[in-house]
Amino acid sequence: MTDWLERVYTAGNDTAKLAEVYDAWADEYDDSVGQVGYTNPAVVTALFARLMPDVAAPVLDAGCGTGLIGHMLGLVGYRDVTGIDLSSGMLKRAAARGCYRALSTAVLGEPLSFPDAAFAGVVASGVFTVGHAPASAFGEIARVMRPGGVFVVSITDPVYEAGGFKAAIDKLAAGGTWERAAESDSYLPLPGADDSHRHPGRVYAMRRR
Numbered sequence: 581m582t583d584w585l586e587r588v589y590t591a592g593n594d595t596a597k598l599a600e601v602y603d604a605w606a607d608e609y610d611d612s613v614g615q616v617g618y619t620n621p622a623v624v625t626a627l628f629a630r631l632m633p634d635v636a637a638p639v640l641d642a643g644c645g646t647g648l649i650g651h652m653l654g655l656v657g658y659r660d661v662t663g664i665d666l667s668s669g670m671l672k673r674a675a676a677r678g679c680y681r682a683l684s685t686a687v688l689g690e691p692l693s694f695p696d697a698a699f700a701g702v703v704a705s706g707v708f709t710v711g712h713a714p715a716s717a718f719g720e721i722a723r724v725m726r727p728g729g730v731f732v733v734s735i736t737d738p739v740y741e742a743g744g745f746k747a748a749i750d751k752l753a754a755g756g757t758w759e760r761a762a763e764s765d766s767y768l769p770l771p772g773a774d775d776s777h778r779h780p781g782r783v784y785a786m787r788r789r
């Protein structure tokens with residue numbers, strides 16, 4: 581697990597290299613994160629379901645990976661979940677779960693192919709972090725959300741301010757694009773990882789205006 585984390589965190593903002601590492605990790609990913617008690621998908625899913633209980637709502641799982649969130653959303657009744665990810669290997673694993681309406685390759689931080697207001701909800705777990713999806717992607721995420729929709733995202737404490745995520749959330753709130761709707765308590769996304777990867781984090785939720 582530690583080796584894989586080192587590899588994904590040191591891809592150095594090179595999306596092609598990051599996709600290669602996730603492609604290589606895809607078949608082992610669920611076992612790896614399961615062994616260290618990965619909690620992000622459960623917390624993101626729980627907060628999303630609290631704020632968007634309409635199970636018919638179209639949902640975008642941004643950086644869906646192998647589909648851990650799509651699986652959980654499916655278990656509690658959501659039937660219209662679309663997943664995007666930069667790794668075709670991870671998307672292949674997500675497709676095998678059979679819980680996504682559509683899956684496609686996309687890079688968060690670049691323009692998304694979806695029309696304005698396409699989704700009532702966007703979830704992102706373990707994606708907005710060092711060397712992964714940048715805070716600058718929040719504008720595109722807001723664009724594809726309909727008024728009243730919610731964006732639920734996990735962010736660890738070490739990158740929340742340093743990675744520009746807090747500033748980007750606040751800027752879109754100040755401009756009237758969305759408002760902060762809820763925030764989880766602090767928790768450990770990887771409770772069983774070694775000290776260098778056991779950082780606390782929170783899940784943040786914004787409601788589109």
Ligand SMILES: C[S@@+](CC[C@H](N)C(=O)[O-])C[C@H]1O[C@@H](n2cnc3c(N)ncnc32)[C@H](O)[C@@H]1O
Pocket residue numbers: 595598599602620621642643644645646647648649664665666667670686687688689704705706707711712713714
């Ligand atoms: C730690 S995994 C999390 C996957 C899943 N959301 C979960 O919680 O298990 C991070 C995922 O984000 C994807 N990813 C990283 N940066 C991305 C970007 N800029 N655009 C799209 N996907 C990205 C990776 O390919 C990987 O599948």
